[in-house]
Amino acid sequence: MAPISLLLDSMSSGYDPHYFAVRTSPQGPLLGLAAFNVDTMLQKQTQKMVKVNLYHVSSVDPSKFDEVLSLAMDYIWKYMHCATIRISLYHYETEGKLQVNADLKTKLKSKGFKWKTVTNEVKSGQRVEIMECPNTTHKDQLDPSLCVIYREGLKREDFHKEPFSLKIATTTLIGNPSTHHPH
Numbered sequence: 001m002a003p004i005s006l007l008l009d010s011m012s013s014g015y016d017p018h019y020f021a022v023r024t025s026p027q028g029p030l031l032g033l034a035a036f037n038v039d040t041m042l043q044k045q046t047q048k049m050v051k052v053n054l055y056h057v058s059s060v061d062p063s064k065f066d067e068v069l070s071l072a073m074d075y076i077w078k079y080m081h082c083a084t085i086r087i088s089l090y091h092y093e094t095e096g097k098l099q100v101n102a103d104l105k106t107k108l109k110s111k112g113f114k115w116k117t118v119t120n121e122v123k124s125g126q127r128v129e130i131m132e133c134p135n136t137t138h139k140d141q142l143d144p145s146l147c148v149i150y151r152e153g154l155k156r157e158d159f160h161k162e163p164f165s166l167k168i169a170t171t172t173l174i175g176n177p178s179t180h181h182p183h
Contacts, residue, residue, distance in 0.1 A: 010055050013037075016080075022059075022068045032059035032068035036076060039086070049083030049142065052076050057087075066107060073111060077138035084132050087113065091127040098127050105131075112136065 017037040021030050035056040054076070059068040076085055089105060091098040113131040120127050135142065 010037075010053070020075075022071050024071070030060055031064055031071070032057065034058075034068070034072040034075075036072075036080075036085075038080065038082070050081060051084045051086055052080050052082045054085050054087045066110075069107065069111060073133070077135055078141060081141045083135050083142060085113075085135075086116065086130055086132045089129040089131060091129065100129050105129075108133075 015038050017035070019035045020033070022032040022034055023030060033056065034054070036052050036054045039051040039053050054072065057065075057069055057072050059065040073085060076082060087108065089100045089108075091100050093099075108131055111133060113133040116130045116132040118127060118129050
């Protein structure tokens with residue numbers, strides 16, 4: 001598993017970062033969390049098409065992971081106008097061997113993700129398997145004249161115009177929450 005500092009560093013390396021709670025409706029129960037951004041590197045093979053890096057996806061209930069992943073991917077396909085989604089799987093050591101979470105990899109494959117490459121992170125010393133899923137269901141979103149939101153012409157400078165700070169803190173409540181009254 002990647003450390004939280006690596007997630008935050010990676011999220012700030014792209015543009016148009018999204019951290020969001022995954023729900024089936026605005027007031028529905030929290031199903032999970034997702035974090036992604038737009039990749040800043042345009043590759044020749046993508047013909048200047050946008051790639052999204054999905055850095056985090058999790059579910060409150062492990063049995064709902066497929067649903068959370070599907071909802072996150074659906075949002076990305078519909079609103080990010082991207083040609084591909086990439087996700088990094090971090091290897092971990094078990095019995096002296098580096099391996100990836102096979103169950104997670106199987107779930108990603110069922111959603112259309114395929115192996116792209118393996119890298120070794122210099123900073124962390126970790127091995128990372130990168131998987132990629134092409135946009136096969138919402139190709140109309142790649143045509144600027146058909147997009148549901150207007151993103152054409154936006155540049156990296158259009159984002160992060162004001163400083164952004166994300167503070168992570170832990171709050172611990174001791175006692176009965178129903179009798180707690182903030183001062």
